Amino acid sequence: MKAVVVRQPGGPAALELTELPLPEPGPGEARVRACAIGVGRPDVLIREGRYKWMPPLPAIPGNEVAGVVDAIGPGVHDVAVGDRVLLSARELPQRGGGYAEHACAPAAALYPLPADIDFDSAVSLPNFQLAQALLFGCGNALPLRSVLITAAAGGVASAMVQTARAHGLKVITTASTHDKRSFVLAHGADAALDPADPTLAAQVKALTGGRGVELALDPTGGALFITCLHALAPLGLAVSYNVLGGPPSKDVLAELRQLLGHSLAVRTFSMHSFDADTTRRRALMQAGIDLMARGAVQGPPVTVMPLAQARQAHERLDDPGFMGKLVLRP
DSSP, X not given: OEEEEXXXXXXXXXXXXXXXXXXXOOTTEEEEEEEEEEEOHHHHHXXXXXXXXXXXXXXXXXXXXXXXXEEEOTTOOSOOTTOEEEEEGGGSSSSOOOSBSEEEEEGGGOEEOOTTSOHHHHTTHHHHHHHHHHHHSSOOSSOOSEEEESSTTSHHHHHHHHHHHHTTOEEEXXXXXXXXXXXXXXXXXXXXXXXXXXXXXXXXXXXXXXXXXXXXXXXXXXHHHHHHHHTEEEEEEEEESOOTTOSOSSOHHHHHHHTGGGOOEEEEOOGGGGTTOHHHHHHHHHHHHHHHHTTSSOOOOEEEEEGGGHHHHHHHHTOTTOOSEEEEXX
């Protein structure tokens, strides 16, 4: 079978198309013939050799595969040949393994895919799983009425926008360009603001009747995370799930002390906090599957490329202006 491997970490050129033996499912395993393979930021970290949960080299990147079961091993009863399934590497002992024509995994790790969800959309479901976790799994002290989602044109954030709207929340977002703000509004945001505007926190307060949002979700860091604190309602929570723009620009504890009368909270977040909690992790994914199956959320616009063009796909993913979902097709 054809697969893409990383032998020496580096840029997109580190992705090497190669031929590997067709894997055979062992006891309790099923083999999935890939129909769509998602391309995401963790794949870049694997390519660069700096993923905190890095698989051993040579490594096959890829954490999202949608396809059809084409073989089962001994003792498998819950899935059958011909079943449509999603394989997320979050269900596996190590990340990666998806950039290949076939993949074997424990049958219990697979998610059945309803016929209403096409394969290209299915590989975005891990983003909706993460959206469910960020919105409803972070221990917010208040009932959610409104949320601030920064950098909202990204894959995870745009999934959060749709998920929040599906749950009836007021969704205020930021995005760095006019095109990105239009993209976010098209995905259901109530407002899309400029993150560089010095009045951003005041705008968020105005959009919430002067109260502020109960929850702010930020992957950027820098000055924007500090602004998120000032946009919160009393007892509000700000969650940092990445620091793409660097650490917060001010001392966070000192800032919280300045806002002491609001009793604010800060949390860092990684989906890896659910690695040992199979029941809750799978429930979060199933919630995303159910929302997509009934049409409450949709996968983002998809750019499809052949598996053989994985390098070019990563070049596009590295472009900060790219929006939507990249999908490799064997």
